[in-house]
Amino acid sequence: MGFFKDFKSFLLKGDIVNLATAVIIAGAFGKIVASFTKDIIMPPIGILLGDVDFADLKYVLKDAVVENSETVTEAVSINYGLFITSIIDFVIIGFFIFLVLRAYEKSKKKKEEAPAPPPGPTQEELLAEIRDELKKQNK
Structure with missing residues (x-):
């Protein structure tokens, strides 16, 4: 019974709840950024580069084998377009994390500078x- 009580107190600590909240929000934010990159940023870049869809950019190592209109083996390719999209996602998320941490540090300095x-x-x-x-x- 002590194990479950300890586990419950561990889960209900403020730090764990804050961490869980941050992970959930970060997951949702990651999906938003991925959609923003894929659906808003990449199409104009693709048009500027000559009607290129980054999802289709790949280097085929081995073509698919088709016999009697059935695919026997799938094509093997290096999908560098998806990799470029992931890098852009990473840069955008990194930039927003930088902005949040920078604002946090400024607010922390203001608290320290308070008279x-x-x-x-x-x-x-x-x-x-x-x-x-x-x-x-006594007098």
Whole structure:
């Protein structure tokens, strides 16, 4: 029973919940960036390069074998167009992570630069005040 209790407390720690939330959001963000790259960025680039669809860019190592209108073996190819698209995805995600971390660091510096509250009386000053009050009461 101790194992499950420990596991439950581990899962309910704030850091784990925050991490799980970040992973879920990052997965969704990755899908958005992949769609943005594939559906918005790559088509104009393909048009500029002469009506090229990056998904179709590949170097065929071995052609497919077709006999009697049935594919016996699939083609073997290096799909460098998909690789280029993945690199662009990576650069976009890296850029957004950079922006988020940069904003975080700036907010962290602002918190550090906030003026410290004025220091309170020292221990010696407090003891002197107590002594003086005691002297007043004894007179």
